[in-house]
Amino acid sequence: MKKKTPLQRYIPAIVSLAALGALSLIMPEIAPRAGKAFVDQLTSIALVVPPIFMLLGLLDVWVPRDTMIRFMGPDSGIRGPVLAFLLGSAAAGPLYGAFPVAGVLMKKGASFHNILIFIGAWSTTKVPMFLFEMQALGKRFALSRLAIDLVGITVIAFAIEIAVPKKEVERIYALAAEEEN
Amino acid sequence: MDTIFLYGIALLLFILSFAADRQKTKKAFSKGLKALEGILPQFIAVVALIAIMLSLLEPQTISRFIGSDSGPLGVILAGLIGSITLIPGFVAFPLAGELLKNGAGTLQIATFVSALMMVGVITLPVEISYFGKRAAVLRNLLALAFSFAAAFFIAWAAGI
Numbered sequence: 001m002k003k004k005t006p007l008q009r010y011i012p013a014i015v016s017l018a019a020l021g022a023l024s025l026i027m028p029e030i031a032p033r034a035g036k037a038f039v040d041q042l043t044s045i046a047l048v049v050p051p052i053f054m055l056l057g058l059l060d061v062w063v064p065r066d067t068m069i070r071f072m073g074p075d076s077g078i079r080g081p082v083l084a085f086l087l088g089s090a091a092a093g094p095l096y097g098a099f100p101v102a103g104v105l106m107k108k109g110a111s112f113h114n115i116l117i118f119i120g121a122w123s124t125t126k127v128p129m130f131l132f133e134m135q136a137l138g139k140r141f142a143l144s145r146l147a148i149d150l151v152g153i154t155v156i157a158f159a160i161e162i163a164v165p166k167k168e169v170e171r172i173y174a175l176a177a178e179e180e181n
Numbered sequence: 182m183d184t185i186f187l188y189g190i191a192l193l194l195f196i197l198s199f200a201a202d203r204q205k206t207k208k209a210f211s212k213g214l215k216a217l218e219g220i221l222p223q224f225i226a227v228v229a230l231i232a233i234m235l236s237l238l239e240p241q242t243i244s245r246f247i248g249s250d251s252g253p254l255g256v257i258l259a260g261l262i263g264s265i266t267l268i269p270g271f272v273a274f275p276l277a278g279e280l281l282k283n284g285a286g287t288l289q290i291a292t293f294v295s296a297l298m299m300v301g302v303i304t305l306p307v308e309i310s311y312f313g314k315r316a317a318v319l320r321n322l323l324a325l326a327f328s329f330a331a332a333f334f335i336a337w338a339a340g341i
Contacts, residue, residue: 012306013222016229023233034236041228041235044269047184049224050217051191057213058194061205093187094269096227096304099311100220119320124298129270136278137290144338145291145331152299152327159323164316172313 048093056104068108076114084114085153088121098122106176112169113161120153223307230303231267238266244280247289259289260328263296264321267303291335295328 020038024031072080091098101122102115110118125146133142198206243266247259268276277290300321301308308317 010222010225013225013229016226016233020229020233023236030236033239034232037235038228038232041231045224045228048187051184051187053213053217054191054210055187055194055213056216057209057211058191058198058206060212061209062198094267095298095301096224096307099307100216103216103311116320120299123301123324124295126270129274129298132270132274133294136274137281137294138339140339140341141287141291141335144335145295147338148331148334149295152324152331156320156323156327160316160319163319164313168313168315172311172316175313176311 049097052093052097053100056100060104060107063108065109068105068110072105072110072114074111074113076111080111080114081117081154084110084118085121085125088118088123089125089127091122091126095119095123103176106173112164112172113157116157116160117153120149120156124149124153220307220310223310227267227304227307234266234303235268238262243276243293244283244285247280247293248283248285251286251289255286255289256292256329256332259293259332260296260300260325263293263298263328264300264325265302266297267301268297270298273297287336287339288332291332291339292328295331296325299324299328 020034024034070076071083076083088098091101098119102119105118106112106115130142130146133145195206195210198209243262246262247255251258273294277294281287281290302321305317305321308320311317312320
């Protein structure tokens with residue numbers, strides 16, 4: 001990532017907070033709802049995100065690069081995508097929690113294809129959510145969605161892999177590598 | 182539930198890690214903290230955007246747009262609403278189930294659910310910072326297209 005001053009890094013946050021404030025002033029009738037949504041979302045992020053990052057710190061320190069390459073690298077065979085899929089499906093938390101995890105996996109040498117499978121699984125085939133979905137929308141709905149998602153995740157991963165040039169992938173990996181340290 | 186589980190695992194692993202190697206554990210903690218601070222400004226922005234969106238788009242509004250007789254336009258709207266909204270699953274599924282019971286089409290609901298989970302317009306800035314513009318935008322577009330295709334399959338399979 002480009003080096004930015006702390007203030008520059010916080011500009012988008014400040015702008016969106018200002019927009020939220022302005023909206024509440026212009027339309028006072030929605031202010032309570034906006035405020036409640038803000039606090040709700042903030043607490044859920046504040047609760048879910050820190051342990052994810054702490055686990056990432058552990059992963060970074062304890063899992064050697066060779067191990068990650070062996071299990072999720074370009075030559076991991078069928079084991080890589082399966083592991084990526086299981087990791088993504090077992091994860092808790094919203095999709096934006098997946099991106100930092102993907103960053104560390106890239107840094108450790110997981111292949112781009114496996115990263116894309118991981119993101120796909122995290123986005124849509126989460127185990128705890130699946131039970132919820134069965135209850136709310138029915139077994140048939142949930143099961144057929146799971147089945148088609150398996151196809152979709154794979155197809156999307158291959159499509160992105162084909163469409164994104166090798167140079168760009170290398171740039172993304174370099175970005176992940178310099179993320180910390 | 183999810184959260185308690187997550188904290189439990191993190192705590193357990195940290196205790197194990199600490200028992201095995203204090204130095205490494207300290208390093209893991211500071212690495213995690215640093216990465217967290219790195220992404221914090223974007224998370225704050227995302228939270229503010231979600232609040233703006235949720236306050237403008239009520240569940241009742243959503244149900245009016247993708248309700249029973251909304252047709253093809255309703256399906257497209259369902260995909261778009263799903264793409265820009267960021268509702269946690271434990272809220273979205275009961276909402277979708279409620280809509281379905283009240284006569285909304287399976288096609289619309291399936292599109293909405295798929296797009297909601299796979300497409301994230303609001304979180305795109307976070308995604309771009311990790312994956313670059315090209316891969317991130319492409320993934321979201323493909324996921325949106327897939328949401329429509331998947332909906333037809335789900336509507337067919339659920340109706341057999």
